[in-house]
Each structure stands twice: as structure tokens, then as C-alpha cells.
Amino acid sequence: xxxxxxxxxxxxxxxxxxxxxxxxxxxVAFAKMSLAxxxxxxxxxxxxxxxxxxxxxxxxxxxTFALCHFLPGPNIVNLSVVFGSRFRGIPGSxxxxxxxxxxxxxxxxFLAALYARFGEIDALRRILAGVSCAAVGLLISAVFRxxxxxxxxxxxxxxxxxxxVFVAIGLLRLPLPAVLLAAIPLSIAISFAMSRRxxx
Amino acid sequence: xxxxxxxxxxxxxxxxxxxxxxxGGANSAIPEMHRIAVDVQHWMTDKQFADVFAISQLSPGPxxxxxxxxxxxxxxxxxxxxxxxxxxxxxxxxxxxVSRMLTRSTQSRWPAIVQAALVPLSIGLxxxxxxILALTSDRTWVAGLVTATAAALAFATRLxxxxxxxxxxxxxxxxxx
Numbered sequence: 594x595x596x597x598x599x600x601x602x603x604x605x606x607x608x609x610x611x612x613x614x615x616x617x618x619x620x621v622a623f624a625k626m627s628l629a630x631x632x633x634x635x636x637x638x639x640x641x642x643x644x645x646x647x648x649x650x651x652x653x654x655x656x657t658f659a660l661c662h663f664l665p666g667p668n669i670v671n672l673s674v675v676f677g678s679r680f681r682g683i684p685g686s687x688x689x690x691x692x693x694x695x696x697x698x699x700x701x702x703f704l705a706a707l708y709a710r711f712g713e714i715d716a717l718r719r720i721l722a723g724v725s726c727a728a729v730g731l732l733i734s735a736v737f738r739x740x741x742x743x744x745x746x747x748x749x750x751x752x753x754x755x756x757x758v759f760v761a762i763g764l765l766r767l768p769l770p771a772v773l774l775a776a777i778p779l780s781i782a783i784s785f786a787m788s789r790r791x792x793x
Numbered sequence: 794x795x796x797x798x799x800x801x802x803x804x805x806x807x808x809x810x811x812x813x814x815x816x817g818g819a820n821s822a823i824p825e826m827h828r829i830a831v832d833v834q835h836w837m838t839d840k841q842f843a844d845v846f847a848i849s850q851l852s853p854g855p856x857x858x859x860x861x862x863x864x865x866x867x868x869x870x871x872x873x874x875x876x877x878x879x880x881x882x883x884x885x886x887x888x889x890x891v892s893r894m895l896t897r898s899t900q901s902r903w904p905a906i907v908q909a910a911l912v913p914l915s916i917g918l919x920x921x922x923x924x925i926l927a928l929t930s931d932r933t934w935v936a937g938l939v940t941a942t943a944a945a946l947a948f949a950t951r952l953x954x955x956x957x958x959x960x961x962x963x964x965x966x967x968x969x970x
Contacts, residue, residue, distance in 0.1 A: 627854045631955040663908040666812045666884025667819045667857040674885040675892040697854025705865045723965020725847035725930040727957045730943025733923040739916045751913040758917025762824045763924040769814050769825035780910040
């Protein structure tokens, strides 16, 4: 879609997209998604943008998210900026970003102040230790979910790249920039070669 | 604190660079955050790092909040805001630029190739995050079992993650872990 066409011009037959949101609407919508999102905002972002407000069709949302996922940095932050800019330019990005990050930062700073004051209390220490065990489990389950498509496709090259990065960062504890400066060109070269072989 | 100079500038430099290397999101950069915060700069202990991760998961919002908490522990509220913006702004500018470029030429097959190349990298990074966090949080075999159970439940069911976090907190409070 061209950057200038409002989503109202793209007519999805049974799910018409509504009028483009204003700055305040962007801020409020992203603040709501963010505050609903424990352990990841993406599900809520999809629900809010596609189903509730109908600012994008599911397909447009997937395309936008794919772009934000392959760029570095916090995915959902990228999404808020790209999404806001599609409707209201740079002020729109800032409104969406502020909505996404502002209210949770206030909450987390409040929790941090409590932790600094009461962090040495034994009961709180035990609770946090338990939460942290469960939170690590959630992260590990996300890793396995993401691995399943690679394994299902029997993508041996992908699995090898994944394993090499895991060893370099997780076991050898090498610095991230050094590892990625070697791994990114290599991995792109491999997938370029594979895509040529596939089309040849 | 070990670093010489202004701690805010150190935070900004650290996270602005990390922002551009966090392929797959903030959780992919956790090993790098741990390496810098615990091993290089000695901003916090292993245990505090595990606590900071737990607090960031307990609060609603994007995963980037762990950076807010690291900044807070180094230089208070100013440190928290500086670290958060440093982690978000460089990549946000990049995302804005790339999205404007891509909407003009969607015929290219390069986005698909780059994406296929980066997906396994980001999974490897997330896996390393899981390992490093498990090593910092799971100091007993019971703790390891709680992590494994939470992972299995989150993988196999559609349970709201908040319930698993609360269950973990309850087990901790009860003194099981």
C-alpha cells in the first residue's frame, strides 16, 4: 500500500476499516494494549488494531509486523512507530510510542522504588525468586514455539545457524555485536544462495 | 559502580548500541545486558539481575522494560528514562526509514531473504537468554522444576502467562523454591 492512502480506501468486503485515528486516539489505543499485555503486547496489539478499531486488515497488520520483526530492537516499539507514522506521520509515531511505553514505565518505576525500599524483606525475596523461575519458563516456551517451524520444515541450515548463535552467546558469552557482525552476513549469504537454488 | 565518567552517558551509549543489535526484540539482548550489567560494568549482582527480570515480567507492557529497570538501578529515574529512550529511539528511527522505503518498492525479494536469514539468529539469541536467565534464577533443582513446568504449560496450553507468574510467586512465598 502506498504511504499516502488512508486505510479507508482499502475495502475489505466484510471487515471495512474505519477512519484513520487522531493523535490522542493513537496514544490511548497503544496505552490500553500495552497495559493489557502481560508477557508480550503483540496479541493485544493485533486485537486492538485489527479487531476492535479496524485500523488495519489482518493482512496489513501481518505485513507491518513482519517488517518490525526483522528489524533490530524491541519489535512492538518498532510497530508502534511504523503504525503511528502510517496515519499521522512523525507526530503519530511519537503519540503511539508514548502511549506504548509511557504508562508501563511509570508502573515499573513504581515497582522498582518498592523493590529498592523493601527488596531485602525475606517474603518479597522469595516471591520474586518464584516469579523469576516461572518467567524464565515462559521465555523458554516462546523459544520452542519459534523453533517448531524450523524443525517442521527440516531446515538444517537454519537449525545450524541457530545452534551456532546459541553456543557463541549462551555458552561462550561472546559480545553480541561481534557475534552478529559475523553471523548476519553469513546467514544472509546462505539464505540468498538457497533462494537462488530454489528458483534455478 | 566501576565505570568512570557520567553513568547516564554510559547507559545511553550501551543501550543505543544494543538497540541496533537486538535482532528479534529486547529479550534477544538479555545475554548482552547480563554481560554488560553484571560482568563488565558491575552495575548489579546476578541475583539482582534475576529480580529485575522478574519485575519487568510482572509489570504490563513491552519487554523493553527490563532496560528501564537496569537504568533505574544505575542512576535513578533519570537513568531509567535515558536507558529506555536509548534502547528505543535508534531502532525506531531505522524502522520508520525502512518502512517508508519498503512501501515504495514491495517487489524486491530481499526483505524475504533477510527475514529468512534473521529468524534462526533471533531464535538462537532467545535460547541463550533462556539459558542465562535459568542459570541466574534456578539455583536449586526445585526451582529448575518450576521453570520446566512453566515452560511446558506455556508451550502446551493457552493459559494466560500472568497465572503462571502468580503461581511461581505463590510457590516462592510458600518457601518451596
